[in-house]
Amino acid sequence: MKEKAILTQTATEPAVAGMNDSGETLGTTLFDRPLLSAVRINWETVTWIGLVVVAFVLRIYDVGARAMSHDESLHALYSYYLYNEGRYEHNPMMHGPFLFHINALFYFLFGDSDATARLMPVLAGVGVVCMAWFFRRYIGRTGALCASVMLTISPSLLFHSRYIRDDIYIAFFLLIWIYGA
Numbered sequence: 001m002k003e004k005a006i007l008t009q010t011a012t013e014p015a016v017a018g019m020n021d022s023g024e025t026l027g028t029t030l031f032d033r034p035l036l037s038a039v040r041i042n043w044e045t046v047t048w049i050g051l052v053v054v055a056f057v058l059r060i061y062d063v064g065a066r067a068m069s070h071d072e073s074l075h076a077l078y079s080y081y082l083y084n085e086g087r088y089e090h091n092p093m094m095h096g097p098f099l100f101h102i103n104a105l106f107y108f109l110f111g112d113s114d115a116t117a118r119l120m121p122v123l124a125g126v127g128v129v130c131m132a133w134f135f136r137r138y139i140g141r142t143g144a145l146c147a148s149v150m151l152t153i154s155p156s157l158l159f160h161s162r163y164i165r166d167d168i169y170i171a172f173f174l175l176i177w178i179y180g181a
Contacts, residue, residue: 064115079103125161
């Protein structure tokens with residue numbers, strides 16, 4: 001009798017998530033797992049996070065202090081015209097429209113200043129450093145980390161990551177293109 005009561009009770013109870021009626025574990029979905037289970041914290045992850053933080057700090061520190069060069073001032077001015085007045089006229093001497101539109105968006109989001117004008121190049125420079133992570137399959141983990149360190153401290157890339165011109169965007173989108181090829 002007691003056995004019948006147990007069987008009746010188990011038959012009426014709802015099934016446990018991730019198990020079928022016979023008690024076998026089913027495959028769990030992404031939403032059934034804890035959020036942090038997708039991230040493995042090891043020396044490599046900590047190193048990559050550290051490199052990205054260092055790259056960001058090197059690029060953002062005092063980014064608005066230096067006076068703008070002639071090229072930068074033109075890019076910032078035409079971006080400001082797009083932000084403030086909504087007008088943009090393509091001039092082949094000023095390259096393509098991406099720089100002006102993205103800077104106008106940043107002016108809209110964060111206000112207009114020298115630092116804001118250079119914020120997107122900063123993020124693109126950090127993106128260049130992060131792109132080395134995607135090449136681990138081709139150059140190995142150590143090679144990708146070494147490449148990322150070199151990209152982080154490269155004086156040329158650091159300069160262009162703090163300069164409102166198309167150079168850092170070209171580097172970033174070129175790495176995306178190479179990875180996708």
